[in-house]
Amino acid sequence: MIEMNTKQNRWSKIQSVDVIVVFESLSKLNQQIKKVKTNFDVKHRFSFVVVFKDNKKKETTKLPENCIGIASSDFNIFGRIKNSELLNKITAHESDILLVGIAEKNKFVKKLISLKKYKLSIGRELESLPKFGLAFLMTEFNFEKLVEQAVKYLKQI
Numbered sequence: 001m002i003e004m005n006t007k008q009n010r011w012s013k014i015q016s017v018d019v020i021v022v023f024e025s026l027s028k029l030n031q032q033i034k035k036v037k038t039n040f041d042v043k044h045r046f047s048f049v050v051v052f053k054d055n056k057k058k059e060t061t062k063l064p065e066n067c068i069g070i071a072s073s074d075f076n077i078f079g080r081i082k083n084s085e086l087l088n089k090i091t092a093h094e095s096d097i098l099l100v101g102i103a104e105k106n107k108f109v110k111k112l113i114s115l116k117k118y119k120l121s122i123g124r125e126l127e128s129l130p131k132f133g134l135a136f137l138m139t140e141f142n143f144e145k146l147v148e149q150a151v152k153y154l155k156q157i
Helices: 026-039 055-060 084-091 109-113 143-156
Strands: 016-022 045-051 067-070 097-101 120-125 134-137
Touching (some): 016 026, 026 045, 067 084
Parallel strands (some): 016 097
């Protein structure tokens, strides 16, 4: 009988991925979703939290499936999400990986990150951003490169 090496890397244990992005345009969001789905296997479950800078834009934008929109109007003065339905959507499932695809400091992203426990958080290394378990130093932020590097390292660790 041949014994197989059953050592599993972190990549093989991933079941779900949460992604936080700042809304720029619907076409850009669709590109980001496609990039994540292409680089992560189909077996992974995805959830996107889309941060809107403008409350009106959030109300008028129809988001794709598995996307949750959030804006400053969804937070109270203490930085907590006021809408319990929205909070339940964000925290409804456990996620293994958090991929934070933001280029600069956003006051609500830190609150979103603290809502759930993740096995690993991934993002850009920048002093004004939260500290991530796996952070990539980028002189200029590029979401596509962040996804590619994350997948590359997850397959190695």
